[in-house]
Amino acid sequence: MGNYQLAQRMRNDKYSVEKLAVNVTQLFLNADMPQLNTTLERFGGEYNARLMVLDKYGKVQVDSYGKAEGQRLNIKEVSDIINAGEASSYGAYSVNPINNKDNYINICTANLVNNQGLQGIVLFTSSLEDVISNLNKLQASILKFFWISALVSMIFALFFSSIITRPISTLTHGIEKMGKGDFSVRVAERGSKEIKNLSATFNIMSEKLENLESSRNQFISNASHELKTPLATMKILLESIIYQDDMDPEIAKEFLNDINKEIDRLNFVVKDLLTLVSLDNKAINLDRSKFSFGKLVQSICKKMALLSEQKNQNLIVDIDDECEMYADSSKLQQVVYNLVDNAVKYTGENGTINVNLRKTGRIAVLSVKDNGTGIPQEDLKNIFDRFYRVDKARSRESGGTGLGLSIVYQMIMLHGGKIYVNSEANKGTEFVVELPLAAK
Ligand SMILES: Nc1ncnc2c1ncn2[C@@H]1O[C@H](COP(=O)(O)OP(=O)(O)O)[C@@H](O)[C@H]1O
Ligand SMILES: [Mg+2]
Structure with missing residues (x-):
């Protein structure tokens, strides 16, 4: 962008200096210095530039600023014309840093010729600050655009991580906890549709496992109790028979009968338990x-x-x-x-x-x-x-x-x-x- 703007500026400047050269050639050849001075000042104001006319040795004859008359200008754009025989030359420079800020100028020259060859040089100098400040503005807005898009991408990334990554890590955490035997875990049903479904399925699964776990514990405690009762009864009956030496044989027989009944009970319970356990086995095949x-x-x-x-x-x-x-x-x-x-x-x-x-x-x-x-x-x-x-x-x-x-x-x-x-x-x-x- 900078190169393009500078090239554009260079073309304009060359055009201006050539136009000026056409306008001042005759005045210069006639050595009409007052008129030349007026013309330079007029054009200088028009172009917002400093204009000079030099003789063919590079010595300033007229300066629109009225400061450099009599000085010899030993710069490339002048010597390009004097020594290398160019018709015009152009250069852009950073000069005189003011307030730590570079000052950019351009120098553009064109030859003044008659049929005997080079007679003098027109020199055109103006500030490039307008080009530079345009470029700086452009750079600032590009930078602003960059930061805004970076911010927007960051917000998007955070948003997506919150709907994808976060629910997955919560879920992983839940699964780990469940793996350690904690079936009370439930996860929040958040995120995208698929992850929501996954979380809901996980919750259903953990609820089922929790119920299963508690009914299993209940079952074990019930079963133990069911087996303990007949055993306790039998122990009391047996101890009575053992420790009561003078027990009536009729009563002892009755007790033994009761013990026999309790054994039958134990048998029933164990048989039913075994049936239930066999039914619990999911791989059970019906014998059709x-x-x-x-x-x-x-x-x-x-x-x-x-x-x-x-x-x-x-x-x-x-x-x-x-x-x-x-x-x-x-x-x-x-x-x-x-x-x-x-x-x-x-x-x-x-x-x-x-x-x-x-x-x-x-x-x-x-x-x-x-x-x-x-x-x-x-x-x-x-x-x-x-x-x-x-x-x-x-x-x-x-x-x-x-x-x-x-x-x-x-x-x-x-x-x-x-x-x-x-x-x-x-x-x-x-x-x-x-x-x-x-x-x-
Ligand atoms: N036909 C019925 N009339 C009244 N109560 C019943 C009947 N069938 C089952 N029950 C009740 O349901 C309970 C569970 O039945 P069941 O599992 O067969 O156990 P049980 O070994 O006590 O028969 C019984 O203890 C009883 O209280
Ligand atoms: Mg029954």
Whole structure:
């Protein structure tokens, strides 16, 4: 830009000095000094320049500033014309630093000739400050533009880092914490759409793990308690027999019978626990085969009839459809057994139990309904939890482990089915199971 502006200035100056040369040649040749002086002063004012006319030896004849007459100017632009025979010459210089600031000037010369050759020289000097200050202004605005764009890029970079990098590092931090076993971590769902989704998924995962962890702890504590109770009872009974020398053999026998019952209980609990653990194993394969679900329900109800007859209950079985099924029959046997067993267990003398099986579309719908004790509203949401029993003492007495319904639930889920419960305290309960006839 600077070069361009200087070149432009040089062209203008050359044009001016040549125009001047044409104007003053005759005056100079005629040695009309007063007129020459006037002309130089007029042009000097017009161009805002210092003008001189030199003779052919380089000696100043007229100076528009009226200062240098008689001096010999030993500068390149003059000698270019005198010695090298140029028609004109140009130079730009930094001179006389004033106030520590460089002063830039240009010097431009043109020859004055007649038919005998070089007679004199016109010299034109003016300040280049206007060009320089224009360039400085330009430089300042370029610099300003640079700083503004640097600032804008910085703001953009910060903005992008806040929506990309920061959420990722928060997430990494969360994952590290979780890796150390802290499942309570949740991260802020911020940033771009993908990272927001990732954070939300992470939060869901950590919540699930937290729930899993707490239900596992609950399970272990429940299981230990469930195993400890019969052991404590057995210890008391055994110690009575051991330390009471004069114990009535009848009572001792009774105690031994009780101990035997507690052992049975322990067996039930351990068996149910093992079933549950095996169901927890996600890689579990259902042992599917074709069978009639109707026949299966029928045969279980037949076995349960003995028990319900003891309580003088009315067990009504209604099979609408055979419901040919491709499923794991031994698992479904446990499902039906647990539901009917509960109905008989939690229904009093002379109660009625309805077992109904029908087919809707590709689904077998089994309903087990009783008019027994019912389940209070507040307990309904928990009855599928492991070891959950509404009335602990009563369930224990009847040999329940509190694991039956959670086993039922797991087995139905494995088959891709559903289970619902409707119940009202002191009125009765209905469990409805929906099972797909074929594997999906
Ligand atoms: N048909 C029912 N009528 C009333 N309460 C029931 C019935 N079925 C289940 N329950 C309640 O749900 C609890 C959990 O059932 P379950 O898991 O089979 O354990 P349990 O070993 O006690 O039978 C039972 O203790 C009982 O309180
Ligand atoms: Mg049960």
